[in-house]
Amino acid sequence: NAGVMQNPRHLVRRRGQEARLRCSPMKGHSHVYWYRQLPEEGLKFMVYLQKENIIDESGMPKERFSAEFPKEGPSILRIQQVVRGDSAAYFCASSVGQGARNEQFFGPGTRLTVL
Amino acid sequence: AQKVTQAQTEISVVEKEDVTLDCVYETRDTTYYLFWYKQPPSGELVFLIRRNSFDEQNEISGRYSWNFQKSTSSFNFTITASQVVDSAVYFCALTRNTGNQFYFGTGTSLTVIP
Numbered sequence: 001n002a003g004v005m006q007n008p009r010h011l012v013r014r015r016g017q018e019a020r021l022r023c024s025p026m027k028g029h030s031h032v033y034w035y036r037q038l039p040e041e042g043l044k045f046m047v048y049l050q051k052e053n054i055i056d057e058s059g060m061p062k063e064r065f066s067a068e069f070p071k072e073g074p075s076i077l078r079i080q081q082v083v084r085g086d087s088a089a090y091f092c093a094s095s096v097g098q099g100a101r102n103e104q105f106f107g108p109g110t111r112l113t114v115l
Numbered sequence: 116a117q118k119v120t121q122a123q124t125e126i127s128v129v130e131k132e133d134v135t136l137d138c139v140y141e142t143r144d145t146t147y148y149l150f151w152y153k154q155p156p157s158g159e160l161v162f163l164i165r166r167n168s169f170d171e172q173n174e175i176s177g178r179y180s181w182n183f184q185k186s187t188s189s190f191n192f193t194i195t196a197s198q199v200v201d202s203a204v205y206f207c208a209l210t211r212n213t214g215n216q217f218y219f220g221t222g223t224s225l226t227v228i229p
Contacts, residue, residue, distance in 0.1 A: 010183075033216065035217070039224075042206055042219035042222050042223055043206070045216035048215040056215055059216070083199060089158060093217075098214065098215060099213055099215070105162075106152075106160040106162075107159075108160070109160075
């Protein structure tokens with residue numbers, strides 16, 4: 001049973017470009033979470049999605065960031081018109097159900113560098 | 116509001132020494148879960164332990180042990196006889212029973228010197 005997959009592992013973008021980060025949850029998991037880790041900081045929650053629905057996006061920046069989790073395929077975190085401050089590690093986690101009883105399994109992260 | 120504080124930013128110890136990483140949390144919930152994760156230099160997050168708020172028993176796993184004290188809202192992590200491979204950033208985190216997100220501390224960077 002493969003773990004949470006994220007790709008790419010490293011992504012370099014120039015200011016103004018778009019970044020697309022992909023997350024494939026563990027098999028059987030329909031809940032996906034995205035976290036951002038800025039340099040020298042802990043992880044901060046961004047968004048929680050179930051298949052085709054955004055459940056909680058309280059941690060998402062209001063502009064340029066969006067997330068989806070379609071019926072088929074991976075979850076996508078999309079950052080439009082990237083700026084240097086977007087440089088960070090983005091982690092995806094998945095769980096089989098909602099709530100803290102259901103352990104969240106983390107992917108290896110995507111390290112975004114904005115030049 | 117939920118908050119996790121890891122006051123120790125960086126710790127250095129010599130190999131074979133014991134080291135304790137502190138974690139203090141804040142929540143008004145009566146039911147919650149506490150976690151420790153290890154982040155080695157390669158960057159991935161490695162799950163170490165999950166503890167729910169009703170289980171105050173201390174836990175030992177090999178050289179790792181955890182001390183959960185509800186009275187002081189602390190969930191400290193001790194590594195006995197540290198090894199170079201223990202060098203990593205360690206994160207403490209909290210989730211609410213009904214919540215969907217982790218609240219992470221800022222991490223403690225541990226360096227074990229050979």
